[in-house]
Amino acid sequence: MRLLTHNMLSCNIKGVSNGFPLRLEAEKWVEKEVELNADFLRGIFPKIEWKALAGAARAIGYDQLPDEADASMLDSDDFLRRFHHALLELHVEEGALVCPETGRRFPINKGIPNMLLHEDEV
Amino acid sequence: MKLKQLEGLLGSLQQFSNPKVELEQYPTGPHIASRLLYMAENTFGGISGKVVADFGCGCGTLGIASALLGAEHVIGIDVDSQSLEIASKNAADLELDIDFIWCDIKNLGWRDQSVNTVVMNPPFGTRKKGSDMEFLSIALKVASGAVYSLHKTTTRDHIKRTALRDCSAKSAEVLCELRFDVPQLYKFHKKKEVDIAVDLWRFVP
Numbered sequence A: 001m002r003l004l005t006h007n008m009l010s011c012n013i014k015g016v017s018n019g020f021p022l023r024l025e026a027e028k029w030v031e032k033e034v035e036l037n038a039d040f041l042r043g044i045f046p047k048i049e050w051k052a053l054a055g056a057a058r059a060i061g062y063d064q065l066p067d068e069a070d071a072s073m074l075d076s077d078d079f080l081r082r083f084h085h086a087l088l089e090l091h092v093e094e095g096a097l098v099c100p101e102t103g104r105r106f107p108i109n110k111g112i113p114n115m116l117l118h119e120d121e122v
Numbered sequence B: 001m002k003l004k005q006l007e008g009l010l011g012s013l014q015q016f017s018n019p020k021v022e023l024e025q026y027p028t029g030p031h032i033a034s035r036l037l038y039m040a041e042n043t044f045g046g047i048s049g050k051v052v053a054d055f056g057c058g059c060g061t062l063g064i065a066s067a068l069l070g071a072e073h074v075i076g077i078d079v080d081s082q083s084l085e086i087a088s089k090n091a092a093d094l095e096l097d098i099d100f101i102w103c104d105i106k107n108l109g110w111r112d113q114s115v116n117t118v119v120m121n122p123p124f125g126t127r128k129k130g131s132d133m134e135f136l137s138i139a140l141k142v143a144s145g146a147v148y149s150l151h152k153t154t155t156r157d158h159i160k161r162t163a164l165r166d167c168s169a170k171s172a173e174v175l176c177e178l179r180f181d182v183p184q185l186y187k188f189h190k191k192k193e194v195d196i197a198v199d200l201w202r203f204v205p
């Protein structure tokens, strides 16, 4: 699971009012290089919840993202490279996503988060 | 990538080994799948450089086709973990990076408009009434650009009404009518293959 996917997911248990962002607990992750697409990064930047991305990146030991970001930073190649790396090149293989409100854990195995809800959660 | 080449690669994918009747598990054949994605990309520019979600991805055919056509990020979602395992393997065999999520589409917790495009071949709702409509309404919330989907031609009017009225889609258009060979996966199918008419739709949320 890439951090871009993490940035879109929230906890959908019945009654939870703020299930975003899911706290990332990473036990195993891998890096896979992909080509940087600056247009893509500029286009998606406004949709990204920055704090959630920076927090998730930190959870897997990548602390090269600033705590806050605004669109003017997209002019910097250095910023784009870091943003690209965090968003698309880090893959969580094993770990869990944890609901910020209820503490419910959604395990991640072989890169696939299990977001199935129990009967009493829907 | 040429259409024939895409079709050939999709034809080489492993498909459901033990299809589950209640989940309506049958693959979109390579002919239809390649044309669906080709149209989404070449006519509407909806795939290359985009974030694409494959709803009810099964063994990954539509998501993999999206990745082959240059999608920047692809997410496949299915409620069945066995299918996801096959889909992961299919993607790895082609050296494609695709994210998979094990989830019931009905309970998907996703920020609105977080993907550009949704591609799907939802359960037609023959086993569980209304599941195609559930898929559609959630796809229209999650997508910012367009939803490409297959639905039975017999339900055309109903789909159009639901999309425009209940899901407030801006447009709902049938791009073409196809013949879908649902192979004899299930014992209750008497004939070897049931050939049904299916519409390829494009919805704009």
Ligand SMILES: C[S@@+](CC[C@H](N)C(=O)[O-])C[C@H]1O[C@@H](n2cnc3c(N)ncnc32)[C@H](O)[C@@H]1O
Residues within 6 Å of the ligand: B023, B024, B025, B026, B027, B028, B029, B055, B056, B057, B058, B059, B060, B061, B062, B077, B078, B079, B080, B083, B103, B104, B105, B106, B120, B121, B122, B123, B131
């Ligand atoms: C008709 S098959 C299509 C498979 C694949 N997308 C393809 O085109 O070859 C429908 C898929 O939807 C999945 N499915 C059915 N109900 C679902 C649900 N509620 N949530 C998520 N996936 C579901 C099934 O497991 C199956 O893989």
